[in-house]
Amino acid sequence: MDIKEIKENARERMKGFCNMCRECDGVWCAGKVPGMGGTGTGESFKRAHNKLKDIKVIMRTIHNVKDPILKTTLWGKELSFPAVVAPITGTVFNMGGYVNDNEYSDDVVLGALDANTIAMIGDTGDPKCFEHGINAIKKANGNGIAIIKPRENDEIIKRIKIAEEAGAIAVGIDSDGAGLVTMKLFGQPVGPKSVEDLKILVQSTKLPFIVKGILSVDEALLCAEAGVDTIIVSNHGGRVLNETLAPCEVLEDIVKAIGDKINVLVDGSVREGVDILKYLALGAKAVLIGRPIIWGSIGGRQEGVKVVLETFKNQLYQSMILTGSNDVNNVSPKTIIK
Template sequence: MDIKEVKANAREKMKGFCNVCKICDGIFCSGKVPGMGGTGTGESFKISYLKLKNIKVVMRTLHNVTEPKMNIELFGQKLSFPCLGAPITGTKFNMGGGVTEEEYCHDVIKGAVDAGTIGMIGDTGDPTCYEFGLKAIKENNGMGIAIIKPRSNEEIIKRIRMAEEAGAIAVGVDVDGAGLVTMKLFGQPVGPKSFEDLKELVNSTKLPFIVKGILSVDEAKLCAEAGVNTIVVSNHGGRVLAETLAPCDVLEEIVEAVGDKINVLVDGSVREGVDILKYLALGAKGVLVGRPLIWGSIGGREEGVKTIFDTLRNQLNQAMILTGTADANSVEKRIIVK
């Protein structure tokens, strides 16, 4: 399959939920939550796209970088490039039902493995979504990460145990899901976490612990102090709070504050390989990609997901060559202009 075929198939199957727009800027799907859009006016989604788009790369072609090093190590695994699959659930109420939840989980986890990277599974009000995700991880020798909603600590730890049993390589909580509309619709209580709550969760498992949904230096420092292994700088795709900062607004200062203590990943509007390079130049160790994997699964199942990852990797390789970037583990800030 190629990327055009995957997108065309997805567009046909996702009518009314996602138009698979040529420019994925959050306008068509604005306010569609549940669905594929940003919450409220959709401004948080739109701002994340625009802010990242307005960062430009400086082309350099007088150098000897012809075969950039793209692989990184994370959670004890060697990845083919610094891009992982973001945790996403709700194929019926968010994506239009083009694939089942079980099919989607399989596609993302196996497609990521086939591409030499790692996929994440998510959690939602329907417990079968998380269960299908764990099944996919177990079927792929544990090559997957389980991200859990900010429920009570008791409920989170129960789900951590399930992830451990499935052999997951890491677990975490997307704390920015504290006000998620879809959880409220299912009558599932979620909310903020105190520093003591966070420490309890970190200490409840020997697996690397991830906190997804950090947008400030002070909370990044709290995560480091609590013993968190990895944070994801994220505004939950603009799907939980209108008028939030874009991840690229705060990423650089967060990396400066805690980047020598914990892994800092980021997500938000990654649509091309050059977007990954921009985030790496701001200091991220790697990125999460979400929406394109939905297109991949619905438009081409497991092969479609692999096609998305392969396309992003090839685009990143080209962008690294054309900016003189030799190593994805050491990207210079001078290659971008804000």
Template sequence: MDIKEVRSNAKERMKSFCNLCRECDGVWCAGQVPGMGGTGTGNTFKRNYEKLKELKVIMRTLHEVKEPDLTVQLFGEKLSFPGIIAPITGTKFNMGGFVTDEEYSKDIFEGGERSETLTMIGDTGDANCFHQGLEAMKNSKGKGIAIIKPRENDEIINRIKMAEEAGAIGVGIDVDGAGLVTMKLFGQPVGPKTEKDLKVLVNSTKLPFIVKGILTEEEVEICIRAGVAAVVISNHGGRCLNDTISAIEVLENIAEKYRDKITILADGGIREGVDILKFLALGAHGVLIGRPIIWGSIGGRGEGVHLILEMLKSQLYQSMILTGTKNLREVSKKILFR
């Protein structure tokens, strides 16, 4: 199996949910939530893609970098590259249902383990999705992180305990899911969190606690005061709030102020390895990869996920050579052109 076959299979199996467009820019799937698109007109999804593509890298070929080092340490684990599988659920109502959530969970842990990276599992209104992610985490040698919807604190803590029992190396919440349509459809309350709420959650576990869905410096400061281990600069893939800003637009300022105080991850529009390099050059310690992982699972199951990750890794390797980037500790804004 190769990437071309994986994509061809995924396109056939995701009819009416994802067209696997040549440019995955959010136009074809706009408004499809639940589904694969961005909320409303899809402008936030489109902005994520457009702002990332507007940022260019400068090619340099007169240097000594021939074998760049892609490895990185995150959450106490050495990863082969700084790409983490994003927390995604709801295969039936978001992806067309060719694979079940149980099968998808197995696929992402298989692919993540083979590519030596971390796998996040998600949470949604269907409780089975979270349980199946935990079961796959428990049965896999791969490293897992459980990301929970911003429910009431007691319910989040209950899920944290379940994740601990499954062997998770980290837990967290995606606060950008506070207004997610799919949760409303299931009649399950989610909402914003206060600094006090975060402190309670952080203190409920010894695992690193992650807050996903941050776009402002003020909220990073709140997370730091609450003892949060990592933030994910993200707008939930443009699937919650129409006409908001993208992570790539605020990442640089946030990283300049807080990179040495808290682990900073980011996501939004990553489709190839050079996209990862852009995020790193703006100060992220690592990135979350979402949509391509879905294509990998549906187009080629666990092997497909592995192939997608290896493709991104290979593209990142090439991009580092062609920008003179020796390792991830030395990636610089100097490679960027705006």
């Protein structure tokens, strides 16, 4: 399959849920939560897209960079390029139901493995979704990461233990799910976490612990204080709170504050390989890819996910050559103009 065929398939199969717009900017799908859009007027989704677009790369072609290094290492695993599949669930009420959560989990975890990278599985009000993700991680011999909603600590720890038994390489929470509409629909209690809560969770496992959903320096510092291994700078795809800052607006300051202490990853409107390069230039160690992976699963199943990831990888490779960037682990801030 090729990326064009995958997108055409996804467009037909996601009617009413995703318009597969020429530019995935959050305009058509504004307010569609559940669904594929941003909450409220969709400003958080739209801002994440627009602010990343405002960052431009500087083309350089007089240099010796002919075969840039794309590989990086996270959580003891070598990745073919610095991109991880974001944790997503709710195929019926978010994506239209062409694939179910069991099929989607297999597609993303095994498709990521095919592309020599890692997928995160998600959690939602339906306990079967987390179960499907765990089963996919087992099929991938543990090559996956479990991200759990910010439930009560004992409920989170219960799920951490399940992920450990499945052989997962890391676990964590998406703290920005504290007020998620879809959780409320299922009557599942979620909420914010204190530093003490985080310390308990970090100490409950020997696995690297991740907190996804950080948008400020002060909360990044609190995560470092709690012993968190990795944070993900994210506004949850603009799906939980309207009028937030874009991840790319706060990433650089967060990296300066704690980037020498813990891993800093980021997500938000990654739509092609050059977007990865922009985030690397801002200091991120890797990015998460969300909506395009959904298109890959629905448009081409496991193979579609692999094709999407390899397309991003190839685009990143080309972008690095044309900006004189030799190594994804050391991209110069001078690669971009804000």
